[in-house]
Amino acid sequence: MAILLDEWLSYEPKKPKPKQSIGPANVLSIFNQKGGVGKTTSTISIGAALAEYGRKVLVVDFDPQGSLTVGLTGNHEISPSVYDLIVGGVTTQEVILKTRVPGLDLLPAGIDLAAAEAWLFNEVGREYALQRALAPIINDYDYILIDCLPSLGLLAINALSVSQGLIIPLQCEFYALKGLALLQETLEKVQSRINPNLEVKGILPTRVGRSTHHKDVLELVIQGFGETVFHTVIPDTIKISDSTMAAQPITSYASSSNAAEAYRHVAAELIERIEGKK
16 A cells, blocks of 8 residues: 555646636635635645646635635735625625735635625525625636635535535544545535535645654545545645745745645646646
């Protein structure tokens, strides 16, 4: 099995070719019902890496904690935000911000987004509010990445209803495998009731160290989910935390680091999986 793991991790994705046109966007939710698995970091870093490859990218902060917004701007309070977009009164273009990364835009959020769930409760078509909000700009981007909160409330359902695919960050711990099984059940419910086109585009092992425990779990994940698992793992490194404090993607903060190169490989694999099918 060790040989299988070595072979798996040795895969080198091809460097993506430039696109000749922009859009329509592939909408992907970065989702796991468990917190602390690297969803926000992965959303920022994959988005920045896709932008490096010439793709026009929008990252959507759909978590009331606003970590993605802070991770790209350093600012906890930005107005207008995605909350204002959901409840009405502003256009999508008015809310979108440019980031310091060329080709990477941000739809910011803050703690007021928590109130959107209550507001949506009695709305007609409440599961599709985010879909309506993104519709005017769907042709302006190649990829829209949604950073979801770690629960299956109405906000998460909105994200999953508008998405063609999921990227599932997975911490290599044994208890995470049980969570992955529960996540599959959630996916099947969403597919049957709301969005039959939703599919898993990739399982991304994160915070992977050198311990035997991490390798054992990684092998079990590959055995269980095969080609759904990315051939790249994200290493456990302090540089990722440092980049978050600096409000920069790891691809900018420590461009030549192992973590930055890993996220570039993930972005290249993602482009292969999505654009290679077209």
